Amino acid sequence: MSLVRVQNFSISLDGFGTGDGQSLDAPFGHAGERLHEWMFATRWGHELLGRPGGTGGIDDAFARLFSVGIGAEIMGSGKFGPPGWHSDPDWHGPWGPNPPFHTPVFVLTHHSRPSLEMDGGTTFHFLDAPPAEALEAARAAAGGLDVRIGGGPSMLRDFLAAGLVDHLHVVVVPILLGRGVRLWDGLEDFDRNYTIETMVSPTGVTHLTFTRTGADG
Numbered sequence: 001m002s003l004v005r006v007q008n009f010s011i012s013l014d015g016f017g018t019g020d021g022q023s024l025d026a027p028f029g030h031a032g033e034r035l036h037e038w039m040f041a042t043r044w045g046h047e048l049l050g051r052p053g054g055t056g057g058i059d060d061a062f063a064r065l066f067s068v069g070i071g072a073e074i075m076g077s078g079k080f081g082p083p084g085w086h087s088d089p090d091w092h093g094p095w096g097p098n099p100p101f102h103t104p105v106f107v108l109t110h111h112s113r114p115s116l117e118m119d120g121g122t123t124f125h126f127l128d129a130p131p132a133e134a135l136e137a138a139r140a141a142a143g144g145l146d147v148r149i150g151g152g153p154s155m156l157r158d159f160l161a162a163g164l165v166d167h168l169h170v171v172v173v174p175i176l177l178g179r180g181v182r183l184w185d186g187l188e189d190f191d192r193n194y195t196i197e198t199m200v201s202p203t204g205v206t207h208l209t210f211t212r213t214g215a216d217g
C-alpha cells in the first residue's frame with residue numbers, strides 16, 4: 001500500500017505554518033520567506049531555482065525527499081493561490097509554467113474548475129471532497145507511488161485529524177511569528193499514534209519525523 005507523506009512542512013517556534021495577510025506579493029503573509037530560508041539555502045533548493053551551489057548536510061538530505069517516490073500531491077486552495085484567485089480564470093498557481101510537482105496535483109476547493117495541464121508533468125485537478133475521498137482520487141492517480149499532502153496548515157490539519165497521514169516531516173524554524181495559521185490546533189494526543197524522531201541541524205532548524213505506528217516503509 002502506498003504511503004501518505006508530508007515533506008518539508010515548515011512551522012515557526014510558535015506553531016504557525018503561514019503568516020497573516022496572504023496576498024499575491026506575499027504568499028506567506030507577514031512571514032515572508034522566513035519559514036523556508038533553510039530549504040532554499042540547500043543544494044536541492046538551489047537546483048529548484050536553477051542556481052549553482054547551496055549547502056549539503058542534514059537540511060539538503062531532508063529537502064530532497066520531497067519528490068522521492070511521490071506519485072501525486074493534494075494541496076489546499078490557500079497554497080494554490082492568494083485569497084481571490086478563484087475569480088481569476090487565468091490563475092495557474094504561483095509557480096510559473098513548469099511547477100515543481102511533476103505529477104497530478106489535487107487542489108481542494110469549493111470553487112471547482114476544469115483541470116489544468118502544465119509543463120513538466122504537473123496537472124492540477126480541482127476537487128471538492130472530504131479528505132478521505134480526495135485521498136482515494138490521488139491514490140488512483142499516483143500509479144502505486146506515495147501521495148504527498150502539500151499543505152497549507154488548514155488542510156494538513158484536517159488530514160492529520162482524520163488519521164490519514166503515515167509519515168510527517170515537520171521543520172521547526174526558530175522564529176516567532178505571533179499570528180497566521182497554526183498547524184497543531186485541535187490535534188491533542190495526535191503524537192500518541194506516532195514514533196517521533198528529532199534531528200537538530202547546525203543551521204538551527206529542527207527536523208521532526210512522525211512515523212505512524214505500524215506504517216510500513
Ligand SMILES: NC(=O)c1ccc[n+]([C@@H]2O[C@H](COP(=O)([O-])OP(=O)(O)OC[C@H]3O[C@@H](n4cnc5c(N)ncnc54)[C@H](OP(=O)(O)O)[C@@H]3O)[C@@H](O)[C@H]2O)c1
Binds near residue numbers: 009010080156
Ligand atoms: N509551512 C509550509 O511548509 C507551507 C506549505 C504549503 C503552503 N504553505 C502556506 O500556507 C498558506 C495556505 O494555508 P491555509 O491554511 O491558509 O490554506 P490551505 O490549507 O492551503 O487551504 C484551505 C482552503 O482549501 C479549501 N479546502 C480545504 N479543504 C477542502 C475540502 N475538503 N473540500 C473543498 N475545499 C477544501 C478551502 O478553500 P476554498 O475557499 O477554495 O473552498 C479552504 O479554505 C499559504 O500561505 C501557503 O503559502 C505553507
